[in-house]
Amino acid sequence: xxxxxxxxxxxxxxxxxxxxxxxxxxxxxxxxxxxxxxxxxxxxxxxxxxxxxxxxxxxxxxxxxxxxxxxxxxxxxxxxxxxxxxxxxxxxxxxxxxxxxxxxxxxxxxxxxxxxxxxxxxxxxxxxxxxxxxxxxxxxxxxxxxxxxxxxxxxxxxxxxxxxxxxxxxxxxxxxxxxxxxxxxxxxxxxxxxxxxxxxxxxxxxxxxxxxxxxxxxxxxxxxxxxxxxxxxxxxxxxxxxxxxxxxxxxxxxxxxxxxxxxxxxxxxxxxxxxxxxxxxxxxxxxxxxxxxxxxxxxxxxxxxxxxxxxxxxxxxxxxxxxxxxxxxxxxxxxxxxxxxxxxxxxxxx
Numbered sequence: 001x002x003x004x005x006x007x008x009x010x011x012x013x014x015x016x017x018x019x020x021x022x023x024x025x026x027x028x029x030x031x032x033x034x035x036x037x038x039x040x041x042x043x044x045x046x047x048x049x050x051x052x053x054x055x056x057x058x059x060x061x062x063x064x065x066x067x068x069x070x071x072x073x074x075x076x077x078x079x080x081x082x083x084x085x086x087x088x089x090x091x092x093x094x095x096x097x098x099x100x101x102x103x104x105x106x107x108x109x110x111x112x113x114x115x116x117x118x119x120x121x122x123x124x125x126x127x128x129x130x131x132x133x134x135x136x137x138x139x140x141x142x143x144x145x146x147x148x149x150x151x152x153x154x155x156x157x158x159x160x161x162x163x164x165x166x167x168x169x170x171x172x173x174x175x176x177x178x179x180x181x182x183x184x185x186x187x188x189x190x191x192x193x194x195x196x197x198x199x200x201x202x203x204x205x206x207x208x209x210x211x212x213x214x215x216x217x218x219x220x221x222x223x224x225x226x227x228x229x230x231x232x233x234x235x236x237x238x239x240x241x242x243x244x245x246x247x248x249x250x251x252x253x254x255x256x257x258x259x260x261x262x263x264x265x266x267x268x269x270x271x272x273x274x275x276x277x278x279x280x281x282x283x284x285x286x287x288x289x290x291x292x293x294x295x296x297x298x299x300x301x302x303x304x305x306x307x308x309x310x311x312x313x314x315x316x317x318x319x320x321x322x323x324x325x326x327x328x329x330x331x332x333x334x335x336x337x338x339x340x341x342x343x344x345x346x347x348x349x350x
Contacts, residue, residue, distance in 0.1 A: 095139075097121060105129075113137055125149035136160050136180070148172035159183055159204070168193035171216075176200055182227075183207040195219030206230050206250065218242045229253050229273070241265035249273070252297045259283060273297065 095116045102123045109132040118139045124130075125146035132155045140161040148169030156173070159182035166181070171193030179200060181187060188209040194216040202225040203217065210231040217226070218239060225248045233254035241262040248271040256274065258281035263269075269292055276296040286294050 102126070108132065110134065115139070120144050120147070122146050128152065131155070133157070136182075143167050143170070145169045151175060154178065156180070163187055166190055166194070170194060171196040173197070174199065178202040180204040181208065185209070190214040190216050192216050198222055201225060203227070213237060213240070221245060224248065224268075226250070236260050236263070238262050244268065247271065251275070257281065259286065264289075271295070 095118055097112070097117065102121065105126045106129065107127060108129055110127075110130065111132075112135040114137045116139050118141050120135075120140070120143060122144050123146075124144060128149065128151065130150050130153055133150070133153060134155065134157045136157050136159040138161055140158065140163060142163065143158070143166065145167050146169075147167065148171070150173055153173045153176055155178040156170075156176060157178075157180040159180045161184050163181070163184040164186035166187075168191040170176075171191065174196065176197050177199050179197070179202070182204050183206070186209065187205075188211065190205075192215060194214075197220060199222055200220050201222055203220065203223055204227045205217075206227045207230040210228060210233065212233065213228060213236065217223070218237065219242070221242070222245055223243055224245050226243065226246060227250040229250045230253040233251070233256060235256065236251075236259060238260050239262065240260060243266060245268055246266050247268050249266075249269060250273045252273050252275045254275060255278060257278050259274070259279070261283050263272075264283050264285040271293050272286065273295040274297070276298050279296070286292060
């Protein structure tokens with residue numbers, strides 16, 4: 001019996017061909033890497049160039065133009081993420097909002113400035129996602145009770161309108177952090193229900209007719225910034241220290257004759273601004289506290305030969321100027337007790 005030999009065919013390859021294929025792949029890979037690096041480098045240089053061009057352009061802008069640009073950029077950043085879609089309305093001569101607005105319930109912001117509108121529509125209760133309601137310098141005489149449905153509202157600006165009262169339902173806006181009510185000429189009291197605003201940090205009641213600080217305000221334990229300047233205050237309540245988180249307190253241009261000793265118990269207080277024309281009694285701890293900037297204004301009128309238009313502009317800019325001035329003081333730790341003589345528009349330091 002014979003055994004046939006088994007033949008096995010073994011494939012043979014030219015290694016040079018394989019090496020050539022591999023080199024081509026490596027070459028293409030390096031080319032792709034090089035192109036990607038060039039693209040990244042070019043992109044980075046482009047961004048740097050854009051930033052420098054942006055800085056050069058900003059230096060040529062006026063102050064109001066820079067502010068407008070900054071607001072636009074901040075809102076644009078949110079808009080790109082789809083977080084804060086907003087409606088902006090200004091200079092309307094009629095007294096109604098656009099009818100199509102009632103169907104835009106997805107909005108997160110309303111900005112309505114300088115219109116003849118006298119009241120907000122009742123359908124505002126449908127805008128449950130609204131975070132910012134910015135409606136200064138209009139003709140609003142009242143707020144609808146439906147505003148209490150805006151439980152996600154964080155900022156409400158009602159300054160320079162004609163409101164004489166605030167609905168108690170506003171106290172249901174439990175997430176409100178900032179409330180501005182400046183210059184609503186007939187506003188003299190706030191409903192107790194506003195004491196439910198446990199997250200409120202910023203409250204502006206300047207240029208109204210408050211004879212005393214409302215009880216509801218004293219119950220706002222989270223309040224950090226309070227402005228009651230240019231009202232009819234003649235004294236502060238002895239329990240003012242209930243504002244245990246208060247950091248900035250504007251009291252100037254009232255008729256205060258003394259400050260209560262309980263003011264010293266507000267340990268968080270960093271800035272206190274008062275008028276010194278009639279103030280005769282000040283706790284000594286306010287002037288010796290190194291953590292407190294105590295600013296005393298003397299609001300004596302100053303005779304300035306300026307036009308009526310310039311006077312009007314100066315009055316409107318008083319508040320903005322004072323806020324800017326205060327901000328600059330925060331970087332000047334050496335001045336703890338500051339006296340300012342004259343009108344706010346003409347300051348003399350001693």
